[in-house]
Amino acid sequence: MDTPAAAPYNPGMVPARPLPFIKMHGLGNDFVVLDAREQPVPLDAAAIRLLGDRRRGIGFDQMITIEPSDKADAFMRIHNADGSEVESCGNAARCIGALLMRETGHDSVSIDTLGGWLEAKSGAEGRITVDMGEPRFDWQAIPLARAMDTVTLDYAHAGYDRPGAVNVGNPHVVFFVADALAVPLAEIGPKIECDPLFPQRINVEFAQVVDRSHIRMRVWERGAGITRACGTGACATLAAAARRGLAERKAEIMLDGGPLLIEWAANNRIYMTGPATEAFRGEIPPSFWAALETA
Structure with a gap:
């Protein structure tokens, strides 16, 4: 459409x-x-x-x-x-x-x-x-400053490395970590957001895969900072995790503010369910x- x-x-x-x-x-x-x-x-x-x-x-x-x-x-x-x-x-x-x-x-x-x-x-x-809608994974669609495999970016900051990248209407980079709560998000979030690799700045997620149907995620939002929840960030996290074989295509994403149910369906569209x-x-x-x- x-x-x-x-x-x-x-x-x-x-x-x-x-x-x-x-x-x-x-x-x-x-x-x-x-x-x-x-x-x-x-x-x-x-x-x-x-x-x-x-x-x-x-x-x-x-x-x-x-x-x-x-x-x-x-x-x-x-x-x-x-x-x-x-x-x-x-x-x-x-x-x-x-x-x-x-x-x-x-x-x-x-x-x-x-x-x-x-x-x-x-x-x-x-x-x-x-x-x-449908997630986009081409490096130019994120966008990135140079050609790169978006399943696992050749990028690191402060010891956090190999994130995935996805555009779900806006740009996201997703780092997979052992403990999402231990990440110094307020310190490193703004630096990653404004890194030259991301010419339009970027939303930054740190995701801990609890099991294949549950992911704990925290977010630094471009232009807003730490927020208690990010719907597009949850969608991006599920897509990035599924591409890496870390999670099923339907999972609960637990944010600081509570859970969202995200499904990357067979028709390639992502469906997000939660409260308003x-x-x-x-x-x-x-x-x-x-x-x-x-x-």
């Missing part, structure tokens, strides 16, 4: 009206959701960073803007807390899918993103399953943005 064209985005302003928002999370990976389907919400990187500040703003790992789409039920735009725009977010896809299904009364919805077209479906016990939680709703007053003038 062709990836739908992205909606236009015009940054550089802040709203002069109260701005409604929804705070949501997927296993602790938290989002501020803005609805721009009827009226644009153009925020530049400085405004996004202020909103994402956990002391001066609302705080989030990613800001999600729901925009109109003529190819899907909605377009999902994703910005990290540092203001950078990214292609895909699995936990956010479950959250936006849950919102759209509640809004429409349907049990499935389609979501357009920069990383590709997604479909979300409702499941048992309030869980949401998202078709995350709404925390609260509110409004951002126009006076909030005055802080940008003194920042």
Whole structure:
């Protein structure tokens, strides 16, 4: 299926009206959701960073803007807390899918993103399953700075080596380790993220294979840092592990925030199942943005 064209985005302003928002999370990976389907919400990187500040703003790992789409039920735009725009977010896809299904009364919805077209479906016990599409393994699709076998990269940092690489709408590098909790993630995560081998920066996972159906994983997200969960990271970890023969093509990925069920199906598509939680709703007053003038 062709990836739908992205909606236009015009940054550089802040709203002069109260701005409604929804705070949501997927296993602790938290989002501020803005609805721009009827009226644009153009925020530049400085405004996004202020909103994402956990002391001066609302705080989030990613800001999600729901925009109109003529190819899907909605377009999902994703910005990290540092203001950078990214292609895909699995936990956010479950959250936006849950919102759209509640809004429409349907049990499935389609979501357009920069990383590709997604479909979300409702499941048992309030869980949401998202078709995350087909993983890509070519070195140029990750992308890497030079040709390399992505099953096992010829790369090492701080004693951690031979990771796998995969693009699941955004780029990931997955290191397999004996103890995921022992990895000094805050120290080495940002260095690997910005290594010259990864020209668009990269999401970094450290995965401990408990058995062929259970993997413990921790993540350093590009532009967000350590997060309690990463849906695309869980998908990438399962794909990387299965390619190396370390796990089955269906497994539970245990994140800091809880488990996701990931299946790399026979049709080559990856399906992610997990919860989507709404925390609260509110409004951002126009006076909030005055802080940008003194920042």
